[in-house]
Amino acid sequence: MSSFSLTFLTLLSFFCFCVNARLTLDFYKDTCPQFAQIIRDTVTAKQIASPTTAPATIRLFLHDCLIPNGCDASILLSSTAFNKAERDADINLSLPGDAFDLVVRAKTALELACPNTVSCADILSAATRDLLTMLGGPFYPVFLGRRDGRFSSAASVPNHLPTPSMPMSQITEIFTRRGFSVEEFVALSGAHTVGFSHCSEFVTNLSNSSSSYNPRFSEALSKACADYRTNPTLSVFNDIMTPNKFDNVYFQNLPKGLGVLKSDHGLYSDPVTRPFVEGFAKDQARFFRVFASAMQKLSLLNVQTGRKGEIRRRCDQIN
Incomplete structure (x- = not known):
């Protein structure tokens, strides 16, 4: 190999190292040493006041990171007269307000302590991890140093986020296309061990004669959702x-017909995903290990660093 080629490869390796090194575990050590404590304090206060905050934030994080532009807090941007943002895409209209409110509270506190320093994308990533651990879920290191995206479009959302009515093969493909294994996808689906689903998302499946719902469970769901059209x-x-503990009981429920959504039942009925459901149902440590790794992987998808993106002063609008 020529000296030129060696020099070029050395420079290329150095460049790649520098780019990746911009995300670090202690990114705010000097610029905002209060970062971790402010996130913890905000998360704790909000979760105690509104217990739905944790599952809401996990869902918001997924909906931000899974679309092509990755974890750039574009889901937080509001629409304008000239642009319909991601948060106003049909699938995102049901995102709970508690998650947005949590990020606003954390951003306000961080702007007071460290103005123009912490990105909304980092706030969402760190808050999601802290909420998971509060509910008993696994800890995983969150790398920091993300920049916030400057663009958000509702048109970029369809076919990049799973819906309960999708065939399991299509949902699986959404995740594998983003670099996740089937095992990682099933583990991420385990986030349904906390949170809730609106009756409108599943009630029409209850009367299906080929339904895999437990009959008594189906009857109870029908009663609980009897007035869903008016409410x-x-x-x-x-x-x-x-319902309020992050564990592997969700996977234990599926073979018993105690899944709520069509996609929940699909995880167990599909021969590709079923072995992982069974494995996680038997071994919570394995579920936690794969879930933590997949969440960290999700948090690093297409992140913007350095001169890319910006540090938004407000999370709902670009500077």
């Missing part, structure tokens, strides 16, 4: 056994 806010817990 669209009606919802039920995704995991009826331990």
Whole structure:
């Protein structure tokens, strides 16, 4: 190999190292040493006041990171007269307000302590991890140094986020296209061990003769959702056994017909995903290990660093 080629490869390796090194575990050590404590304090206060905050924030994080532009907090941007933003795409209209409010609270506190320093994307990533651990979920290191995206479009959302009515093969493909294994996808689906689903998302499946719902469970869901047409806010817990604890009981429920959404049942009925459901149901440590790794992987998708993106002064609008 020529000296030129060696020099070029050395420079290329150095460049790649520098780019990746911009995301570090202690990114705010000097510029905002209060970062971790402010996130913890904000998360704790909000979760105690509104217990739905944790599942809401996990969902918001997923909906931000899974679309092509990745974890850039573009989901937080509001629409303008000239642009319909991601948060106003049909699938995102049901994102709970508690998650948005949490980020606003954390951003306000951080702007007072460290003006123009911490990105909204980092706030969402760190807050999601802290909320997971509060509910008993696994800890994983969150790399920091993301910049916020400057653009958000509702048109970029369709076919990049899973819906309960999608065939399992299509949902699986959404995740594998983004670099996740089937096992990682099933583990991420385990986030349904907390949170709730609106009746409108599943009630029409209950009367299907080929339904895999437990009959008594189906009857109970029908009663709980009887007035969903007049009250669209009606919802039920995704995991009826331990709804406020992050554990593997969600996977234990699926073979018993105790899944709420069509996609929940699909995880167990599909021969590709079923072995992982069974494995996680038997071994919570394995579920936690794969889930933590997949969440960290998700948090690093297409992040913007350095001169790319910006540090928004307000999370709902570009500077």
